Amino acid sequence: MTALAAGLLIVPLVDQGLKAILRRTLGLRSFSLGWFGSLRVKEAQIWWVRLVRNSNMAILCPSCGWFAGLLMGGSISHGLESSIRGCVSDYVCLRFWPAFNLADMAITVGFIGTALGVLITIRDAFP
Numbered sequence: 261m262t263a264l265a266a267g268l269l270i271v272p273l274v275d276q277g278l279k280a281i282l283r284r285t286l287g288l289r290s291f292s293l294g295w296f297g298s299l300r301v302k303e304a305q306i307w308w309v310r311l312v313r314n315s316n317m318a319i320l321c322p323s324c325g326w327f328a329g330l331l332m333g334g335s336i337s338h339g340l341e342s343s344i345r346g347c348v349s350d351y352v353c354l355r356f357w358p359a360f361n362l363a364d365m366a367i368t369v370g371f372i373g374t375a376l377g378v379l380i381t382i383r384d385a386f387p
Contacts, residue, residue: 267328268336272334275334275337275366287301288301299352300351302351303345303349333370337366
């Protein structure tokens with residue numbers, strides 16, 4: 261449960277802090293990452309409504325606490341920014357991937373980890 265709470269607090273704080281720093285330092289400019297692409301603040305409407313349908317995920321799969329925390333923390337960060345600014349800012353722009361941010365990474369890792377944890381728990385429960 262501590263891991264869940266940590267993800268809920270750390271991901272939104274760090275993600276919003278990074279965005280504020282990048283908005284202040286970069287503005288409309290971009291910072292080259294060489295062949296990989298660039299860092300730049302890119303405003304976009306939220307394209308996917310991210311809901312956590314099962315709030316008891318940490319109880320179902322105790323080892324999923326960190327993953328559930330990342331998933332919900334990233335979702336809260338996107339929801340907060342979308343509510344305040346009307347859009348979500350992405351800042352990592354790679355040549356071979358759509359623009360993303362820390363909250364996107366947290367949601368992706370959180371989802372994959374939680375899904376794998378639940379599948380492993382189900383597999384172990386029904387041998």
